[in-house]
Amino acid sequence: MFPYEVRKKSFQESHVLELLKEVSLPENYLDKKITELSGGEKQRVALIRNVIFLPEVLLLDEVTAGLDEESKQIVNQWLLKLNQEKNVTLIRVTHDAEEINQSTIVKKIVAGRLEAQK
Numbered sequence: 001m002f003p004y005e006v007r008k009k010s011f012q013e014s015h016v017l018e019l020l021k022e023v024s025l026p027e028n029y030l031d032k033k034i035t036e037l038s039g040g041e042k043q044r045v046a047l048i049r050n051v052i053f054l055p056e057v058l059l060l061d062e063v064t065a066g067l068d069e070e071s072k073q074i075v076n077q078w079l080l081k082l083n084q085e086k087n088v089t090l091i092r093v094t095h096d097a098e099e100i101n102q103s104t105i106v107k108k109i110v111a112g113r114l115e116a117q118k
Contacts, residue, residue: 003052019048022081024074040071047075051082057089058082064096076102
């Protein structure tokens with residue numbers, strides 16, 4: 001698996017299986033081809049790849065755009081858990097009102113400029 005290869009570390013299957021479980025994907029997805037996955041499943045697999053080695057900050061650009069409601073809820077709940085339980089800072093670019101409401105700090109960009117705090 002690429003994140004392990006880049007770091008020259010041995011693959012930790014149990015860790016990846018736990019991450020699959022956390023985003024509501026079954027264990028057999030470890031061996032599935034990406035072409036066999038739905039859009040929401042692909043998005044969750046992509047997110048897993050980014051947190052196998054837990055970052056301090058996770059940059060997310062419209063991470064739930066185009067997802068069905070169920071996949072969106074799974075992703076949002078998992079990201080909230082990463083933030084609250086693992087202290088991962090989330091920097092999210094979004095137009096989604098629910099995601100904005102979950103945020104503790106909101107910065108708004110208007111016409112390419114950071115809007116002044118009110």
